Amino acid sequence: MPNTPSSNDNTPATATRRERRKEARPGELIDAALDLFVEKGFAATRVEEVAARAGVSKGTLFLYFPSKDELFKAVVRENISGRFVEWNSEFEGFEGSTGDMLGYCMNSWWERVGATKASGLTKLMMSEASNFPEIAAFYQQEVIQPGHTLIRRILQRGMDRGEFRSLDLDYAVYSVVAPMMFMILSRHSMGVCVPSNVELDPQRYIAAQLGVILNGFSLRPDDARPDARKA
Amino acid sequence: MPNTPSSNDNTPATATRRERRKEARPGELIDAALDLFVEKGFAATRVEEVAARAGVSKGTLFLYFPSKDELFKAVVRENISGRFVEWNSEFEGFEGSTGDMLGYCMNSWWERVGATKASGLTKLMMSEASNFPEIAAFYQQEVIQPGHTLIRRILQRGMDRGEFRSLDLDYAVYSVVAPMMFMILSRHSMGVCVPSNVELDPQRYIAAQLGVILNGFSLRPDDARPDARKA
Amino acid sequence: MPNTPSSNDNTPATATRRERRKEARPGELIDAALDLFVEKGFAATRVEEVAARAGVSKGTLFLYFPSKDELFKAVVRENISGRFVEWNSEFEGFEGSTGDMLGYCMNSWWERVGATKASGLTKLMMSEASNFPEIAAFYQQEVIQPGHTLIRRILQRGMDRGEFRSLDLDYAVYSVVAPMMFMILSRHSMGVCVPSNVELDPQRYIAAQLGVILNGFSLRPDDARPDARKA
Amino acid sequence: MPNTPSSNDNTPATATRRERRKEARPGELIDAALDLFVEKGFAATRVEEVAARAGVSKGTLFLYFPSKDELFKAVVRENISGRFVEWNSEFEGFEGSTGDMLGYCMNSWWERVGATKASGLTKLMMSEASNFPEIAAFYQQEVIQPGHTLIRRILQRGMDRGEFRSLDLDYAVYSVVAPMMFMILSRHSMGVCVPSNVELDPQRYIAAQLGVILNGFSLRPDDARPDARKA
DNA sequence: TATGAATGAGCTTTCATTCAT
DNA sequence: GATGAATGAAAGCTCATTCAT
Numbered sequence: 031m032p033n034t035p036s037s038n039d040n041t042p043a044t045a046t047r048r049e050r051r052k053e054a055r056p057g058e059l060i061d062a063a064l065d066l067f068v069e070k071g072f073a074a075t076r077v078e079e080v081a082a083r084a085g086v087s088k089g090t091l092f093l094y095f096p097s098k099d100e101l102f103k104a105v106v107r108e109n110i111s112g113r114f115v116e117w118n119s120e121f122e123g124f125e126g127s128t129g130d131m132l133g134y135c136m137n138s139w140w141e142r143v144g145a146t147k148a149s150g151l152t153k154l155m156m157s158e159a160s161n162f163p164e165i166a167a168f169y170q171q172e173v174i175q176p177g178h179t180l181i182r183r184i185l186q187r188g189m190d191r192g193e194f195r196s197l198d199l200d201y202a203v204y205s206v207v208a209p210m211m212f213m214i215l216s217r218h219s220m221g222v223c224v225p226s227n228v229e230l231d232p233q234r235y236i237a238a239q240l241g242v243i244l245n246g247f248s249l250r251p252d253d254a255r256p257d258a259r260k261a
Numbered sequence: 262m263p264n265t266p267s268s269n270d271n272t273p274a275t276a277t278r279r280e281r282r283k284e285a286r287p288g289e290l291i292d293a294a295l296d297l298f299v300e301k302g303f304a305a306t307r308v309e310e311v312a313a314r315a316g317v318s319k320g321t322l323f324l325y326f327p328s329k330d331e332l333f334k335a336v337v338r339e340n341i342s343g344r345f346v347e348w349n350s351e352f353e354g355f356e357g358s359t360g361d362m363l364g365y366c367m368n369s370w371w372e373r374v375g376a377t378k379a380s381g382l383t384k385l386m387m388s389e390a391s392n393f394p395e396i397a398a399f400y401q402q403e404v405i406q407p408g409h410t411l412i413r414r415i416l417q418r419g420m421d422r423g424e425f426r427s428l429d430l431d432y433a434v435y436s437v438v439a440p441m442m443f444m445i446l447s448r449h450s451m452g453v454c455v456p457s458n459v460e461l462d463p464q465r466y467i468a469a470q471l472g473v474i475l476n477g478f479s480l481r482p483d484d485a486r487p488d489a490r491k492a
Numbered sequence: 493m494p495n496t497p498s499s500n501d502n503t504p505a506t507a508t509r510r511e512r513r514k515e516a517r518p519g520e521l522i523d524a525a526l527d528l529f530v531e532k533g534f535a536a537t538r539v540e541e542v543a544a545r546a547g548v549s550k551g552t553l554f555l556y557f558p559s560k561d562e563l564f565k566a567v568v569r570e571n572i573s574g575r576f577v578e579w580n581s582e583f584e585g586f587e588g589s590t591g592d593m594l595g596y597c598m599n600s601w602w603e604r605v606g607a608t609k610a611s612g613l614t615k616l617m618m619s620e621a622s623n624f625p626e627i628a629a630f631y632q633q634e635v636i637q638p639g640h641t642l643i644r645r646i647l648q649r650g651m652d653r654g655e656f657r658s659l660d661l662d663y664a665v666y667s668v669v670a671p672m673m674f675m676i677l678s679r680h681s682m683g684v685c686v687p688s689n690v691e692l693d694p695q696r697y698i699a700a701q702l703g704v705i706l707n708g709f710s711l712r713p714d715d716a717r718p719d720a721r722k723a
Numbered sequence: 724m725p726n727t728p729s730s731n732d733n734t735p736a737t738a739t740r741r742e743r744r745k746e747a748r749p750g751e752l753i754d755a756a757l758d759l760f761v762e763k764g765f766a767a768t769r770v771e772e773v774a775a776r777a778g779v780s781k782g783t784l785f786l787y788f789p790s791k792d793e794l795f796k797a798v799v800r801e802n803i804s805g806r807f808v809e810w811n812s813e814f815e816g817f818e819g820s821t822g823d824m825l826g827y828c829m830n831s832w833w834e835r836v837g838a839t840k841a842s843g844l845t846k847l848m849m850s851e852a853s854n855f856p857e858i859a860a861f862y863q864q865e866v867i868q869p870g871h872t873l874i875r876r877i878l879q880r881g882m883d884r885g886e887f888r889s890l891d892l893d894y895a896v897y898s899v900v901a902p903m904m905f906m907i908l909s910r911h912s913m914g915v916c917v918p919s920n921v922e923l924d925p926q927r928y929i930a931a932q933l934g935v936i937l938n939g940f941s942l943r944p945d946d947a948r949p950d951a952r953k954a
Numbered sequence: 955t956a957t958g959a960a961t962g963a964g965c966t967t968t969c970a971t972t973c974a975t
Numbered sequence: 976g977a978t979g980a981a982t983g984a985a986a987g988c989t990c991a992t993t994c995a996t
Contacts, residue, residue, distance in 0.1 A: 052959065073304055076986065087961050092988065156446055157388035159453040161305045166451050175456050200459075201469035204443060208470075211446070211454065212439035215387055220397040222390040223442065225406050228431075238432030239439075246477030308970065318978050320972085329970065535766055536854045539991065549957050551993085560991065618908055619850035621915040628913040637918050662921070663931030670905035670932075673916065674897060677849055677904065684852040684859055685904065687868050690893075700894035701901075708939030745980065770966065780982050785967065 056094050056104070058084045063105050068150025068218075072102060072158050072165070103168055109148035111172035117180060128188035129244045135184065136210065136236050144213060145232060152211070153218035181206050185247075194247040205246065209239040287325050287335070289315040294336045299381030299449070303333060303389050333389070337396050340382050344374075345407035352411060359419035360475050366415065367441065367467055375444060376463065383442070384449035412437050416478075425478040436477065440470040518556050518566070520546040525567045530612030530680070534564060534620050564620070568627050571613050575605075576638035583642060590650035591706050597646060598672065598698055606675060607694065614673070615680035643668050647709075656709040667708065671701040749787050749797070751777045756798050761843025761911075765795060765851050765858070796861055802841035804865035810873055821881035822937045828877060829903065829929050837906060838925060845904070846911035874899050878940075887940040898939065902932040 062083035066075040077098050081091040095101040117135070124131050143149055152173075159166035181203050188194035216223040216230055224230060293314035297306040308329055312322040326332040348366070355362050374380055390397040412434050419425035447454040447461055455461060524545035528537040539560055543553040557563040579597070586593050605611055621628040643665050650656035678685040678692055686692060755776035759768040770791050774784040788794040810828070817824050836842055845866075852859035874896050881887035909916040909923060917923060 055959090077988085078986080086959095088987090089961050089989085090959075093959070096988095098987065155453040156450050158302070159451045160449075161302055163451070166453055167457075170452050170457055174453065178456050198465070198469050201461075201466055202473065204440065204461075204466065205470060205473045207454075208439045208443035209435060212435060212442055215442065215446075218391065219387050220390045220394060221401040222386045222397055222405065223438075225409050226398070226401050230432075230435075234429070235432050235435065238429050239436060241429075242433065242436045242474060242477030244477075245479070245481065246473030246475075248476070248481075250476065307968090319970090320978050321976080323971065324976075533851065533854055538989090550991090551957050552955080554992065555956075617915045618912050621913045622911065625913060628915055629919070632914040632919050636914065636916070640918050660927070660931050660934075663923075663928055664935065666902060666905060666928065667932060667935045669916075670901045671897065673905055673908065674901035677908075681849050681852050684848040684862055684867065685900075687871050688860075688863055692894075692897075696891070697894055697897070700891050701898060704895065704898045704939030705935060706939075707941075708935035708937075710938075748980090769964085779980095781966090782968085782982050783980075786980070789967095791966065 055084075055086070055090070057108075059086070059091055059094060059101070060105050060108050063101050064109060064147055064151075067102065067105060067154055068147050072098075072154055072162065077101070099162070099165055102165055103172075106151055106169060106172060109146075110143060110151060111176065113142060114176040114180070118176075121180060121183065128184060128191060128193045131187070132184055132206065132244065133240050135180075136206070136240060137233075139210065140213075140232055140236060144210065144217075149214045150218055152214050156215070177207070178203055188247065192249070195249045197247060202247070205243050209235075209243075286315075286317065286321070288339075290317070290322055290325060290332070291336050291339050294332055295340060295378065295381065298333065298336060298385055299378065303329075303385070303392070308332070330393070334393060334396050337382065337386070337393075337400060340379070341400060341403045344379075344404065345411060348411055349407075352414060359415060359422060359424045362418070363415055363437065363475065364471050366412075367437070367471060370441060371444075371463055371467060375441065375448075380445045381449065383445050387442075387446065408438070409434055419478065423480075426480045428478065433478070436474050440466075440474075517546075517548065517552070519570075521548070521553055521556060521563070522567050522570045525563055526571060526609065526612065526616075529564065529567060529616055530609065534560075534616075534623070539563070561624070565624060565627050568613065568617070568624075568631060571610070572631060572634045575610075575635065576642060579642055580638075583645060590646060590653060590655045593649070594646055594668065594706065595702050597643075598668070598702060601672060602675075602694055602698060606672065606679075611676045612680065614676050618673075618677065639669070640665055650709065654711070657711045659709065664709070667705050671697075671705075748777070748779070748783070750801075752779070752784055752787060752794070753798050753801050756794050757802060757840055757844075760795065760798060760847060761840050765847055765855065770794070792855070792858055795858055796865075799844055799862060799865060802839075803836060803844060804869065806835055807869040807873065811869075814873060814876060821877060821884060821886045824880070825877055825899065825937065826933050828873075829899070829933060830926075832903065833906075833925055833929060837903065837910075842907045843911055845907050849908070870900070871896055881940065885942070888942045890940065895940070898936050902928075902936075 059080065063075070063080045066080055066083065069075075077091055078088045080101070081088045084091070091101070095104060117138075120138075121131070121135075124134070143152075155166065155169050159169070182199060185194065185197060185199060185202055185206075189197060212223060213230065213232065213235060290311060294306070294311045297311055297314065300306075308322055309319045311332070312319045315322070322332070326335060348369075351369075352362075352366075355365070357365075374383070386397070386400050390400070413430055416425065416428060416430055416433055416437075420428060443454060444461065444463065444466060452459075521542060525537070525542045528542055528545065531537075539553055540550045542563070543550045546553075553563070557566060579600075582600075583593075583597075586596070588596075605614070617628070617631050621631070644661060647656065647659060647661055647664055647668075651659060674685065675692065675694065675697060752773060756768070756773045759773055759776065762768075770784055771781045773794070774781045777784070784794070788797060810831075813831075814824070814828075817827070819827075836845075848859065848862050852862070875892060878887065878890060878892060878895055878899075882890060905916060906923065906925065906928060
């Protein structure tokens with residue numbers, strides 16, 4: 031609220047340094063944790079390191095997060111699952127073609143997650159999910175489910191509006207998801223996905239995948255009739 | 262098999278049973294380790310388990326591999342060896358349409374890799390590569406490069422024969438690779454890829470992805486005069 | 493109670509509310525601590541809980557008691573104060589048989605101590621005494637000594653009046669004390685005294701013990717010529 | 724088996740030092756643990772101390788006992804619950820009067836448990852049971868239950884044989900148990916039970932309690948008739 | 955005086971690695 | 976060569992105690 035500076039005049043200037051610290055702490059810890067989790071993985075990151083990077087002691091971390099698990103969940107919430115409300119509402123208000131919509135969706139996902147440190151969390155889950163079932167369940171519920179639901183709704187919209195051909199929805203979702211996941215992996219897995227000395231250009235990569243997908247989803251001349259009657 | 266000594270005639274007669282045992286040890290340990298690393302991940306696998314599964318003691322394992330890290334490296338090196346010779350020669354002799362070829366390729370990859378223990382190796386690399394840079398480089402050279410080259414050649418063939426539209430080859434490859442990698446992940450990562458209580462059916466999955474891809478690669482009516490109207 | 497100032501007239505008018513508060517603090521903390529120490533033991537009670545129950549912050553507790561240990565000592569000291577004056581005077585005036593007297597004594601002890609929070613103090617001493625030698629000495633002087641003396645006097649009265657047989661007084665005292673202590677333990681020690689799913693009924697328990705004790709103290713026919721035949 | 728030295732001749736003298744250590748380890752650890760648990764309590768004893776006192780490292784302790792809890796259980800089994808088979812069989816074979824039997828029982832309990840370090844375990848349970856429910860349940864099952872059952876059987880025998888009067892068994896048990904527990908407490912609780920400068924003499928204490936109890940259990944002249952017909 | 959954020963020693967348990975036998 | 980007993984560094988978490996405000 032940069033345009034309502036006077037409205038805070040009654041907030042005492044006495045908000046002490048300590049109080050300000052206290053409010054900032056969770057965020058500082060989450061930032062530090064994101065860095066380290068992404069860099070070293072969940073198991074290999076020691077809470078003491080996280081605390082140290084945030085400039086506090088081990089005990090202080092546990093003042094704000096009751097366990098390492100909860101710290102991780104907070105990191106995920108802050109960096110990924112929190113985004114879905116925004117995306118969902120963008121979907122609701124979108125006016126253009128479903129193809130544009132899908133493109134917008136993939137590109138903005140890339141900007142807000144894929145290109146950021148947050149994408150490291152996805153990689154991390156792939157590596158360590160099986161060792162931390164509770165975290166895996168959380169991630170699955172907070173990230174995977176909403177993501178799938180959103181994409182499903184987009185594809186459904188395309189079919190409803192006659193823009194896409196009739197799709198096996200349960201599986202078509204993965205035509206969108208797989209390239210994105212793959213992109214993340216390629217950025218975090220030391221060339222285990224992509225030939226060395228190749229650096230994928232995200233924009234071009236997304237454009238290419240989108241091109242194939244949209245062409246793949248589109249009505250073929252012969253599809254005109256069979257689907258027409260479906261409605 | 263102490264009672265079938267003659268069946269081993271091709272082994273030098275000078276190799277006593279003990280020596281043969283000794284030579285077999287590393288292989289047995291590597292097999293056991295592959296199973297366990299794939300099943301539980303690198304960190305969660307205890308060397309004692311590996312030794313036990315190979316039927317030796319913990320100490321013995323360290324006789325053959327100086328550390329757990331080295332054991333891991335041996336596992337990967339041992340299991341990657343010319344996996345592409347066969348496929349390449351099949352490509353040379355293939356007669357049908359490039360669409361069929363791609364379908365054959367994906368399905369046979371599934372049968373020979375995706376559905377087998379070998380896919381565990383892929384998963385292993387994705388999870389652990391960043392901790393073993395040398396191994397990642399090795400894997401990338403022995404597996405990633407040849408794989409990409411093969412798919413590239415297929416797509417090129419499709420374009421050359423006028424079956425596929427003009428593709429950005431560097432990126433189109435991933436339309437094929439990504440869904441396959443994703444499939445492996447979903448099978449090895451405890452549902453961090455796929456919503457819980459959904460079990461992907463490989464055949465249906467591959468069929469669906471192939472459907473989208475081939476449609477996506479295909480010439481559109483307007484493509485006849487390639488890219489003319491795109492602008 | 494800001495609106496009932498006159499009701500406190502007997503408090504010196506010079507004591508401001510804040511000062512009164514301040515004087516009450518230690519007592520409130522000690523009460524809270526007694527409850528919690530009894531309920532959960534010394535080690536398992538967190539000072540923060542004590543402070544919370546007393547309605548102050550952790551820091552405030554340390555303003556009044558320099559350490560958890562000192563808090564414990566204060567709890568015991570504060571709760572032991574001339575618990576035996578009353579009983580002693582009742583003993584002086586008692587008119588009935590010594591058997592009735594003992595029964596009265598045990599039952600009233602149960603009502604006034606055993607069944608109340610005060611028994612928690614006894615339990616506390618039994619559990620923690622060895623960690624607080626000075627306190628143990630204090631308790632022993634203020635509680636154990638007077639208690640023993642009282643019971644001794646009762647038994648002596650019984651012998652003097654020919655109601656009880658000749659007893660080894662130093663040890664007979666424990667026939668009375670032991671069952672009472674045991675009762676307290678059984679009520680505070682999670683069934684380490686009494687088989688699970690058994691809940692002792694105090695009245696019945698006391699009646700049973702008293703029955704055995706009185707029968708045990710009573711003159712036997714042969715006791716007429718005391719101890720004569722024992723050899 | 725000091726009289727069968729030659730029977731061990733076939734044991735190879737090659738039982739290495741290491742092997743001998745290995746067999747002795749659990750016992751050494753249990754002994755060390757008993758000492759420390761009794762001296763400092765369960766919670767306050769660190770496993771590292773136990774290991775150190777047994778002359779091994781922390782890790783070694785966990786080679787033999789999977790957790791601190793299990794170590795404690797082993798200590799209890801070794802020092803208390805193991806005794807009940809012996810006691811029970813002694814009960815079966817006992818020929819004398821039930822009074823003698825009870826006396827024998829109390830005295831031998833004193834010798835084998837009460838007078839030994841093992842009695843510290845009982846004190847420990849009273850202090851810490853509520854903080855370690857699993858251990859409390861174990862103790863209750865392995866020690867309290869069998870003890871009560873044994874005493875019950877003795878009292879029942881006395882009643883069956885017309886030696887004891889009709890007793891409220893559920894509560895009479897405590898006439899035996901309470902004095903014993905009390906004795907233990909007095910030895911471990913720094914004079915919280917017994918006046919200072921009094922050192923209870925166990926033999927005399929037990930004799931005195933037994934005297935009162937047996938007299939208390941015995942048939943009174945008037946009991947002769949009513950109980951006589953009960954049979 | 956009162957607060958409560960911050961600290962850090964201390965505890966149990968795990969497991970790769972060593973080495974005497 | 977093979978064993979497996981022994982080691983000890985680490986790691987997550989708790990809580991009495993301190994001290995800036």
